[in-house]
Amino acid sequence: MIKATVYVTIKQSVLDPQGNAVQGALHSMGFAEVGKVRIGKYLELELDTDNREEAEARLKEMCEKLLANTVVEDYRFELA
């Protein structure tokens, strides 16, 4: 079994309203030092295979097809 971690982040050129909301909330709570905030997703998957090369190819496919919206999001993954 391989454990994989996938990070899905909003592209730098795309607005992140959720991040802006969190930044505003932190400011109003007195955390004035907080600058830009960007929010993404973090996924942990267990893959029932021991072939790391195949797992990477399959993960790439999962990200492209379901996990990330590649129009506005970037992704990267790591195998444990």
Place this chain on the structure above:
Amino acid sequence: MIKATVYVTIKQSVLDPQGNAVQGALHSMGFAEVGKVRIGKYLELELDTDNREEAEARLKEMCEKLLANTVVEDYRFELA
């Protein structure tokens, strides 16, 4: 300026319906090797300070007060 990365994950003992939904979707798309899926949040923050020790203490406070619901979520962070 310090760049911080915060990971907020659902505690192991807590159900993750979003993760289960993604697992089901991946299965129905033919990714039968996918086992447990857990979904969390990934935040990138810019902190306008150069004091790493203070930044860590402040980040801990932000996580406890706003970024994570510590009843059902764990968090960890890294300073770049």
